[in-house]
Amino acid sequence: MVESWKYLKRRLKELKLEKRGGVVRVKISCVDICRGGPILAIMPxxxxxxxxxxxxxDRILMEHLANGKPVEEYVIASKSL
Structure with a gap:
């Protein structure tokens, strides 16, 4: 989990996504789905x-955030389900 958090922080900085005002990182404890973690949510x-x-x-950043295409094989929940 720590490795993923550090990686996300570094990649967002490298891709200059943190400063755009659209990407916010929030670290929280278990939200009752810990076994599927680390978890990343894309809102809205x-x-x-x-x-x-x-x-x-990296796939989520490049495919979903950059190109608007969700990475279906890792989706565990969505508002359309």
């Missing part, structure tokens, strides 16, 4: 991803 899309290793985070 309402898509929650599980198993977010650094490699998965």
């Amino acid at each position: 899309d309402g898509i929650w991803y599980g198993g977010c290793t650094p490699a998965v985070i």
Whole structure:
């Protein structure tokens, strides 16, 4: 979990996404779905991803945030379900 958090922080800075005003990182404890963690949620899309290793985070950043295409294989919840 710590590795993923550090990776997310570094990649957001590298991609200059933190300063755009649209990306906010929030670290919280278990929200009753810890077994699927680390968890990453994209709002306002309402898509929650599980198993977010650094490699998965990179795919989410590049495919979902940059291109608007959710990474379906890691989605654990969405507002459309």
